[in-house]
Amino acid sequence: MNALVFIEYKDNKIKKSSLECLSAVKGDSHTIQTCAIGAGSDQLTAALGAWGVTKHYSCTDVDTYNPELYKNFVAKVIEQTKPDVIVATSNNVGRDIFPRVAAQFSMAYMSDITEVEMDSDLEVKRPLYAGKCTAQVTFTDDSGKILLLRPNQISVVEASESVTTENIAIAAGAPSGQSETLSVEKGESEKLDLTEAETIVSGGRGLKEAENFKLLHDLAAPLNATVGASRAVVDLGWVPHSLQVGQTGKTVAPSLYFAIGISGAIQHLAGMSGSKNVVAINKDEKAPIFQKSTYGLVGDLFEIVPVLTEKLKSL
Numbered sequence: 001m002n003a004l005v006f007i008e009y010k011d012n013k014i015k016k017s018s019l020e021c022l023s024a025v026k027g028d029s030h031t032i033q034t035c036a037i038g039a040g041s042d043q044l045t046a047a048l049g050a051w052g053v054t055k056h057y058s059c060t061d062v063d064t065y066n067p068e069l070y071k072n073f074v075a076k077v078i079e080q081t082k083p084d085v086i087v088a089t090s091n092n093v094g095r096d097i098f099p100r101v102a103a104q105f106s107m108a109y110m111s112d113i114t115e116v117e118m119d120s121d122l123e124v125k126r127p128l129y130a131g132k133c134t135a136q137v138t139f140t141d142d143s144g145k146i147l148l149l150r151p152n153q154i155s156v157v158e159a160s161e162s163v164t165t166e167n168i169a170i171a172a173g174a175p176s177g178q179s180e181t182l183s184v185e186k187g188e189s190e191k192l193d194l195t196e197a198e199t200i201v202s203g204g205r206g207l208k209e210a211e212n213f214k215l216l217h218d219l220a221a222p223l224n225a226t227v228g229a230s231r232a233v234v235d236l237g238w239v240p241h242s243l244q245v246g247q248t249g250k251t252v253a254p255s256l257y258f259a260i261g262i263s264g265a266i267q268h269l270a271g272m273s274g275s276k277n278v279v280a281i282n283k284d285e286k287a288p289i290f291q292k293s294t295y296g297l298v299g300d301l302f303e304i305v306p307v308l309t310e311k312l313k314s315l
């Protein structure tokens with residue numbers, strides 16, 4: 001199988017979510033080629049060699065995010081590589097670009113994939129109805145397929161090949177003018193985006209007021225965690241919507257998720273039920289969140305959280 005992986009990176013380092021994409025396609029019978037866009041996208045070849053990537057397509061002349069230019073770049077790479085399958089991360093960028101690519105090339109498109117079987121007939125799994133059931137999908141025609149993988153679902157395998165990766169530069173070309181990026185504003189947090197975070201500390205209405213979110217930031221610091229929130233506190237204006245976890249917020253799947261002063265409404269669970277371990281802190285022992293938690297602490301968060309923070313700081 002000829003696979004093309006769309007690589008995302010930060011500070012010249014391939015993001016973990018892209019390593020998960022590479023892990024999903026790594027196998028003896030697959031040829032892996034990669035592409036990346038933005039300043040420094042041509043500097044990734046040394047790291048990609050370990051994954052057995054022979055050709056890497058880069059585009060360095062785009063410095064501001066523009067879905068049209070990104071799509072044009074990917075389209076040019078597809079024309080050169082003719083992949084059977086394209087793999088990228090199921091995040092805002094992936095979900096913005098790849099439906100456009102799928103439409104242009106009449107390819108099958110699937111996002112939010114949590115499991116992928118590349119060896120036999122291509123088969124993927126993705127949750128439906130806010131995680132209440134799982135769809136098992138195979139592809140019946142021979143057109144190319146675009147698979148977007150949810151972060152933190154596929155284990156990163158060891159990359160130990162020593163292939164020389166050729167960098168092939170592609171020019172982005174001029175935008176057609178159908179859309180224009182007016183400005184790009186950085187999110188609140190300097191930490192990892194919620195969708196990629198390994199550890200998340202989320203807070204809800206139990207925190208009583210916006211200022212008390214400081215307690216969560218203090219707890220997040222020794223854990224190197226990203227702070228999230230329930231919709232109730234976003235609606236109250238305590239934190240921006242970019243922090244919201246749930247059906248109308250972000251879908252997250254960290255290794256460790258703290259739900260602090262969050263009741264566990266179905267719409268919140270929809271966004272975090274893929275978490276591997278959940279620690280719930282709530283003073284109501286009947287709160288639904290405890291049914292989803294690995295560890296439950298019944299008590300007052302204002303007493304528990306500072307003690308937990310001090311303990312973690314001392315480790």
Ligand SMILES: Cc1cc2nc3c(=O)[nH]c(=O)nc-3n(C[C@H](O)[C@H](O)[C@H](O)COP(=O)(O)OP(=O)(O)OC[C@H]3O[C@@H](n4cnc5c(N)ncnc54)[C@H](O)[C@@H]3O)c2cc1C
Binds near residue numbers: 264
């Ligand atoms: C269409 C739709 C979409 C929605 N989308 C989302 C979504 O994406 N994300 C989302 O989160 N919600 C979403 N909601 C809202 C959801 O239904 C709940 O209203 C919301 O999740 C509740 O937030 P909460 O748990 O912070 O607040 P509450 O339900 O008020 O819970 C607060 C909790 O804090 C506990 N508590 C209070 N004081 C303390 C204390 N001192 N110590 C410990 N615990 C304490 C209480 O026991 C309680 O369990 C959506 C709703 C609708 C209708």
